[in-house]
Amino acid sequence: MTAAAPVLDRLPGDRPVAREPYAIGLIAILTTVVMLFTAFTAALLIRRATGDWVRVPLPGIVWVNTLILLLSSAAVERARAAVRLDASRRAGWWLSVSALLGLLFLAGQIMAWRQLGAEGVFLSSNPHAAFFYMLSGVHGAHILGGLGALAWTLGRTWTGAYRPTRHAGLTHAAIYWHTVGGVWLWLLAILSTL
Amino acid sequence: MSTTGHGGFWTRYVFSTDHKTIGKQYYFTAVVMALFAATWSMLLRLHLAWPQAQWPLLSKLFPGLYEGGVLLPERYLSLVTMHGSVMIFFVISLSLVSGFGNFIIPLQIGARDMAYPFLNMLSYWTIVPACFLMLGSFFAPDGAAASGWTAYPPLSALADATPGEGLGQTMWILAMALFIASFTMGGLNYVTTVLNLRTRGMSLWRMPLTVWTLFIASIIGILAFPALTAAAIMLLLDRLGHTSFFLPTGLVMGGEVLPYHGGTPLLFQHLFWFLGHPEVYVLVLPAMGIAFDVVATHGRRPVFGYRTSVWALVVIAVLGMIVWGHHMFVSGMSPYVGEYFSIATVLITAPFSVLALNLVASLWRAEIHLTPALLFVLGLMAAVAIGGLGGVFLATATSDQYLHNSYFVVGHFHLMIAVVTFFTIFAATYHWYPKMFGRQMNQTLGKVHFWLTVPSVIVGFVAMHFLGMGGEQRHLYDPTAYEFLRPIQWLNVLISIVMFVAGASQLVFLANFFGSLRFGARADSNPWLGTTLEWTTPSPAPHLNWGPDLPVVFRGPYEYRVDGAGEGFAPQNAPPRQPAAAMAGAT
Helix, strand or coil, rough: CCCCCHHHHHHHCCCCCCCCHHHHHHHHHHHHHHHHHHHHHHHHHHHCCCCCCCCCCCHHHHHHHHHHHHHHHHHHHHHHHHHCCHHHHHHHHHHHHHHHHHHHHHHHHEEEEHHHHHCCCCCCCCCHHHHHHHHHHHHHHHHHHHHHEEEEHHHHHHCCCEECCEEEHHHHHHHHHHHHHHCCCCCCHHHHHH | CCCCCCCCHHHHHHCCCCCCHHHHHHHHHHHHHHHHHHHHHHHHHHHHHCCCCCCHHHHHHCCCCCCCEECCCCHHHHHHHHHHHHEEEEEEHHHHHHHHHHHHHHHCCCCCCCCCCCHHHHHHHHHHHHHHHHHHHCCCCCCCCCCCCCCCCCHHHHCCCCHHHHHHHHHHHHHHHHHHHHHHHHHHHHHHHHHHHCCCCCHHHHHHHHHHHHHHHHHHHHHHHHHHHHHHHHHHHHHHCCCCCCCCCEEEEEEECCCCCCCCCCHHHHHHHHHHHCCCCCCHHHHHHHHHHHHHHHHHCCCCCCEEEEEEEHHHHHHHHCCHHHCCCCCCCCHHHHHHHHHHHHHHHHHHHHHHHHHHHHCCCCCCCHCCCCCHHHHHHHHHHHHHHHHHHHHCCHHHHHHHHHHHHHHHHHHHHHHHHHHHHHHHHHHHHHHHHHHHCCCCHHHHHHHHHHHHHHHHHHHHHHHHHHEECCCCHHHHHCCHHHHHHHHHHHHHHHHHHHHHHHHHHHHHHHHHHHHHEECCCCCCCCCCHHHHHCCCCCCCCCCCCCCCCCCCCCCECCCCCCCCCCCCCCCCHHHHHHEEECC
């Protein structure tokens, strides 16, 4: 008997190839997103402790923007519900609504920058304002990425590529979109209270 | 079946999505970058040994760096900065993790390619502009970045702080941002490929240690790199948007008080080292994994403690994420926090010792074939042992107070992350060259390369420890300017001479590498009689790696001396004996 005799109950086929290679990639991407904003949060907490921290009141429009982003997330869920009912056309409309709301959110964030600028508060005027401009900007870049994903799923939806039981791409785009929306809620919470 | 990457010249060699081509592209890119970074280090050593000497020829060769035959002080700092940045991020990372990682992961787990071949190509073509930005920064109006590879503010945040901190530093930051983007794409690919594309029978506990280490290193990278992204964004805003994230109150430059207010340079150091320390493990762990594979194959025995090695890797990865503060013992932190970082750092020696001792024990009663690949792994063990001893003194906050920022540190980290990783790159090259190019490298030249390289780098970097104990600071332009350093200046001369030998002996390697492409003996599919899956496919491995059927795995990765003899071995895809026959044999 050799020392290297294979264990017979673990013969070939004990691990079939997974069907959803993009799920793991998505988890990895979301990990980097969460770690990035965790690092920014830590930076804000440390910077805030140095003594010259004065909170600048955020422009009122950011609350409207937040509502728009929440509605956009809800619209993505309506689209997924429609796909599950095999209603591709309806799903396409909901996705369009969601993407338009996402664009509206970005436009609203730019409005918020302009309002702050009009009050004489710029990037270099105040550390809190610097964090607001920077975090909303970096977050906006992630929203742009999400809009790209939504546009791609929209194309797939129009061509009827998603089936009630097979629409992983749409689910992944939705998870990304909700996560980036959640990141905004977190940023808003720390920027409006700290 | 997809034939992507196997069409015309452009899709086959330039914009290829084949993991093996991309791996080679990374490798060759790293070789080019290494030629630059090594040349810079030779110029630095020349200057450090004879700071007052004049070299008119060098003035002609490098008109921007030299004046009157003497290396300019500000250019000296640029060369130190660029040598470190390029070596760590654009040579070691690119060749070891991106190069061999791309080449070997699918071959060792029985996959046809990476999980996302297009993303893989994109990650390579993201690193190319980063390389051009790095090298091109020498042509910025006031030269390349000069704030060290750690780019600490305020120096790195103020364009007028020192020559090189203008456009050069901005280009450095942008190059690093591209590097992080590229490395993240690569890590994403490695993790997904390892989790999803293993062939039938290739359970996690049958993966070679090279794959395990690359897998764990990728996870570390995904978790740690975003911190540097955040730091880079804030540093750019401080530089270009005049924010005060890292710039404190009361900075005076040229007699004028700068308008910055309230920022904290320490914040940058925390963010930088949150990436910087795990980055060490991103490089060293794959080096250890490859070392295990080489020892098993060229020592003809199973590695010692396969499972404990994997668990040790996991513990190192976790601890490696929470010890970054030991780089900042003298930057200003509460002694209690320093004590925590000190203890956590010393704790890492436990799993790392398990790993290193398993590697040494894998030689016990091995049938050692002293091929260049194995020789370089033996060199790696020497470097880990010597470098590790120095590490104990740096991990302890009290002794680090004295040794910090001295040549002791320079010697230590060169042993641990330069020698260990370069020796692994050499070992991996000698080991996998037949699979990459279908030919063998010349073994005699390989041994000449080894015996010229090893004594010189070990002597050189150990001598740096003594310089540090004598009080010589790193980044020092002219050590002889200080009276107390003059008695140990002979050490600098010694170090420079052995490093010139080490540098010149790399020409033997390059000649062997490029000469063997044409003149090397043809290699068959399994020249080392290895057990892992890459040896089951022809050399060089064809596009899509195997024919119509992927190999099926029945065994662990290191089944050598299966019948008690030295030469007997069972490849991972060797089917088990018939149960009846095995039973009959047992009774």
